[in-house]
Amino acid sequence: MKSKMSAHEFEIMYDKYKNLLYRIAFTYLKGNQDVEDVLQEVFIKRMYRAPKFQSEEHEKRWLIRITVNHCKNQVSSFWKKNVFTSENTTEFLEIDQYDFNTEESELFSAVKSLPEKYRITIYLYYYEGYKCREIAEILKCKDSTVKMRLKKGRELLKSDLGEENIYEIREA
């Protein structure tokens, strides 16, 4: 199958989106190897089977959606979730991997302990700045589902970080 992009076009696209998609995959997956697998599939899909995009934003949302789908496939297999988490493995995404200060480490732990559906919704809302309606479009679910997930996600963060910390998070 012939790629729809030249090597140069690919490199530009790859550099533009690699960290965005890495963060998306990161919100779902626990292992670096899984993240790498998913991103490989997503970028290959982008090269060979992407539709014609109307705008950069259209391309970005398509990539987010495809990454989410691949991540969900990756975690949907029951035994992928927690079955064999070897205690001395070095392949898992560890907190030390990033240059976090204490506050960020605390928040990182709280975010990582959220169920994945809340993590991705909170990420798209608070980091990428999407509105509930846009998130619903990207995740192919209802506005009300997004709002419910934001509410529940905030509640879980609140209980993890402490009562007073979460109130200032932008309300949906």
Place this chain on the structure above:
Amino acid sequence: MKSEKLNYVYKKMYDKIEMSKGMDEILKKKIMSEQAGKKTARRTYYKAGTGIAAAAVIIVCLINIKTVSSAMNKVFNYFSYSFEIEDDNGSSENIEMTTKNISFSKNAPETDCRFNSVKEIGDRIGIKLLESENRYKYDGSIQYTAEKDKHGNLIGALISDDMYSVGDLKNISVNKGTVSDETDLLNYKTTELYKSPIMMQISIRNETENSTDKYTGEELSFASKNTQIDLTGKSGKKHNAEVYNMKNLKIKAVLFDDKTDGPTGWGYDNTQIKVTMAVFVYNDVEYIYSGGVNHETMKKFLDSLN
């Protein structure tokens, strides 16, 4: 952490989450190789355990892929892996799991869909699949996922049900997903025997001359999805592995313990429970069952399959 800073900290934290240079280089190289028409492996499929400790129950997973050559390309026609289980006396038993490619009938579904029974799916594919007389029935409970390669060829199927058997769970009701990407949720009261339903996953690979490109068949296998397997020493003992001779089917299943929050349908968000997993191959097809039951209850369930 002061409350007014939380949004700010969240953004700053995520700003620091970036792909490592190592992953960046590997990924780019793999994708560019793909573009150049070279086949790239998604991951290493083998990780053998070492350092067997005395008096421990140990599983070592070994993977062996046999190939036959066809005129145009290599077709993997069977896939095998083995569990080595050592008892407290130090004697070990090697259980080999070998799944073979099966020729799907023309009626095999080519898209993801739901069925009311495993038998219906078996009829469509053209093979006999095992069904339990103790399964929990509701409309569309069995998910059929069609596995395709990038050319759209049907290369296999994954059949699953998160609530395949509910045993003696009480006050059961199903909340069907309200949107397409949400799974069904089961509401239930746990009992002494069942702390969760038993879920099922059946993996079947299609024998097709078109199964080219990256697909080698091992993706649809328990072993390939467990590259983190290292159940030696203390870890092996913790998993309490044993071999069970299934009474009806006269085959061996490997049973072992684990802790997990299970699939979404169980409703155990964030709470890990102890489960028993059972893996076996029957008529070249791999079956996996897992649930919050003890080994004896799982054995009874396995004996209900026919």
